[in-house]
Every structure is written in structure tokens, then in C-alpha cells.
Amino acid sequence: MTVVVGPGDPSHTSDPSQWGRVDTDGTVYVRTADGERSVGSYPHASEADALAYFGHKYDEIVSMLDLAEQRLALPDPPVKEVGEALEQVKVGLPEVNVVGDLTALEARVDALLSGLQSRREEAAQAKARAREEAKAARQELVAEAEKIAATDPQKMQWRPAGDRMKELFEAWKAAQSGGPRLNKADEDELWKRFSHARNSFDRARRTFFSKLHSEQDAAKAAKKKLVAQAEDLSTSTDWRGTSAAYRDLMTQWKQAGRASRKDDDALWARFRAAQDAFFAARSAKQAEQDQEFAANLVKKEELLAQAEALLPVKNVGAAKA
Incomplete structure (x- = not known):
């Protein structure tokens, strides 16, 4: 935003007397490469104050260009915004109402626009990368x-x-x-x-x-049937036939596939419990039979010992007794 300042403001830095004059009627002129042109008037003011006023407006443009230059030096310059501001200054230069070195001002604007184009190309390249x-x-x-x-x-x-x-x-x-x-x-x-x-x-x-899930459901259904068969066989006393049946059930179990882990573990626990019950009963029966065989063997060994004590037979009557 442009700030209008009065004559003698300490921010005034240029010497407008080198680039302008004030006519007797108070009109202020600026010297350009094409001659003089009017930039306005400052009524009821001295020539120095009138020139200072329009010189300050020139300095405001210079300050704006300084800021534009600083912004163009940023790592990621706002090239569009700065470009619009510079173009606005460029377009207005032929009729701008200021007093100062307009040739130098135009040259600086052109230089900044050239630099802007370079930064724009750099930005475009960076954007492309x-x-x-x-x-x-x-x-x-x-x-x-x-x-x-x-x-x-x-x-x-x-x-x-x-x-x-x-x-x-x-x-x-x-x-x-x-x-x-x-x-x-x-x-x-x-x-x-x-x-x-x-x-x-x-x-x-x-x-x-x-x-x-379909395969698991099918495996679950098949294994439930195998478990039911295994549980039915768990009380069988057909030791040989049932042992073969359990071997066949185990083969079918392996071929049935896997149900979900939860279902598979639960069904396997029941299947194994049925097997264990049958084979435990078979083992108990075999142990019982082994005990009977052992007792019979002892009796037979005692009879054999008695028979051997009679050999050789010398007293037929005693042997028959």
C-alpha cells in the first residue's frame, strides 16, 4: 500500500531537483529522455516541498522494486505475484506521476523482469523435476x-x-x-x-x-463323521478288526483336509480320545492275558519239574502214584 508522505519526510532519499522543476503556476514537471512532462501540482507549497513530494513517490516505487528484488532472491520466489507487480509498474511508467530518474527506473524494471523470467524458467524446471x-x-x-x-x-x-x-x-x-x-x-x-x-x-x-472356508466346512463335516465312527469303535473288543478300522480312519482323517484351527483341534481331541480309550482297553486286555499266560506257564513249569524228578523211572508203582 502506497503511503503519501509530506515534504521533508526522512524516508525521502532521492534528489528530485536533478530530475524535475516547478513552474510559476505550481505545476511540477519531470525530465525524461523524450523531454519534460507534467506530473501534477502541489498547491500552496514551496518548490522544494513540491519536488520532495513527487520525489518521495518516486522513492516509493524504488522501495517496491527493492522488495521485488528481495522476493525474487527467495529459494521459492512468488514469481507470479512479483511479475504482476512489475508489469503494473512497467505499464504505468510512461504516465507515472513522480519525479526522479525515470530512465534508470525503467532500466531497473526491465532488469528485474529479465531476472524474473530467469527465475520463472528455474521455477518451471524445478517444478518439472x-x-x-x-x-x-x-x-x-x-x-x-x-x-x-x-x-x-x-x-x-x-x-x-x-x-x-x-x-x-x-x-x-x-x-x-x-x-x-x-x-x-x-x-x-x-x-x-x-x-x-x-x-x-x-x-x-x-x-x-x-x-x-468352503474347504474347511467340508473338512469339518467329514471329520465329524470320522469322530463319530471313532467314538462308536472305542468300546469294541474286536481288537484286531478295530485296530485295522482305526488305521483306516486315520488315513481318511489325513485325506479330509483341514478345518479351521479351532474346529480341527476340538475334533482331533475327540478323535484321539476315542482312539486312546480303545487302545488303552486293548492294552489292559493284553496285560490280563499276559498275566494268565504267565500263571499257566508257572503251573506248567511246576508239573515239568515234578515229571523230571521221576526220571529215570525205576519204580513204576511210585511213578503211577
Whole structure:
């Protein structure tokens, strides 16, 4: 905002008397390369005060150019805003109502506009580099998402893969909202690939777990039948036949597939308990039979010892007794 100051203000730095004059009627003129032109008047003021007033307005433009120069020196200059201000000054120079070295002022404006163009080109190049870097970063996100989506479902670690897909999506949103914008064609093409990878992953996950749950349900149903058979056989005393039956049930168990861990563990506990009950009973029966065999063996050994005591037979009557 331009501040109108009165004559003698200490911020006045130029010497307007070198570039202007005041006519007897109070009109103030500025000298230019094309001659003099009127810039206005300062009624009821001395010549020095009138020149100082318009000289101060000149200095205000100089101060604005100083600020523009400082802003152009910033790492990320506001080239559009500065450019608009400089163009406004440039357009107004032929009729600007100030007193000062207008030739030097115009030269400085032109120099700043030239520097502005350089900074604009630098900014454009930096923007292009940033856009390419952003594009490369997005391409990495897309490539990783596509790699995950292309993994064999049977080898996929679904939980960490799903977590990583979420992280990639969050990274995409962050880059889209906070990073350099890509051109529309690149943005659309990369998003199409990224979205396709995410959708493919989600479809594969749904298909995998739908099939897995169906297989688990089928395995659960089959194993429940095997458990029922095993429990029915647990009280059998057909030791040989039932042992063979349990071996067959175990083979079927292995072929039935896996239910969910919770169901599989519960069914296996029942199946194993039925087996253990049968084989414990068989072992007890065998132990009982072993005891009987041992007792019979003792009796037989006693009879054999008695028989051997009679040999050789010399007294037939005693042997018959």
C-alpha cells in the first residue's frame, strides 16, 4: 500500500531537483529522455516541498522494486505475484506521476523482469523435476501394488500383504494431496493401474478365503463323521478288526483336509480320545492275558519239574502214584 508522505519526510532519499522543476503556476514537471512532462501540482507549497513530494513517490516505487528484488532472491520466489507487480509498474511508467530518474527506473524494471523470467524458467524446471520425482515415486507405489497383486494366492501372506496395500494407498493419498501434481494423463494412467492392482488383490483375497472356508466346512463335516465312527469303535473288543478300522480312519482323517484351527483341534481331541480309550482297553486286555499266560506257564513249569524228578523211572508203582 502506497503511503503519501509530506515534504521533508526522512524516508525521502532521492534528489528530485536533478530530475524535475516547478513552474510559476505550481505545476511540477519531470525530465525524461523524450523531454519534460507534467506530473501534477502541489498547491500552496514551496518548490522544494513540491519536488520532495513527487520525489518521495518516486522513492516509493524504488522501495517496491527493492522488495521485488528481495522476493525474487527467495529459494521459492512468488514469481507470479512479483511479475504482476512489475508489469503494473512497467505499464504505468510512461504516465507515472513522480519525479526522479525515470530512465534508470525503467532500466531497473526491465532488469528485474529479465531476472524474473530467469527465475520463472528455474521455477518451471524445478517444478518439472519435482513432477518427475513425484511421478517416479507414484510409479514405485504402483509397481509394488502390482507385484503384491500378482503373487500366487497359495503363497500369499494375506494379513501382511493386506496391511502393506493399505500403507501404499495412504502413501498415494498423501502424495496426491501434499506433493507436486502430476499432469492429468500420467495421473489417470497411474491411478488406473494402482486401482486395478488393489481391486485384483481384493478379489483374489475374497476368492481365496471363500474357497478356504468352503474347504474347511467340508473338512469339518467329514471329520465329524470320522469322530463319530471313532467314538462308536472305542468300546469294541474286536481288537484286531478295530485296530485295522482305526488305521483306516486315520488315513481318511489325513485325506479330509483341514478345518479351521479351532474346529480341527476340538475334533482331533475327540478323535484321539476315542482312539486312546480303545487302545488303552486293548492294552489292559493284553496285560490280563499276559498275566494268565504267565500263571499257566508257572503251573506248567511246576508239573515239568515234578515229571523230571521221576526220571529215570525205576519204580513204576511210585511213578503211577
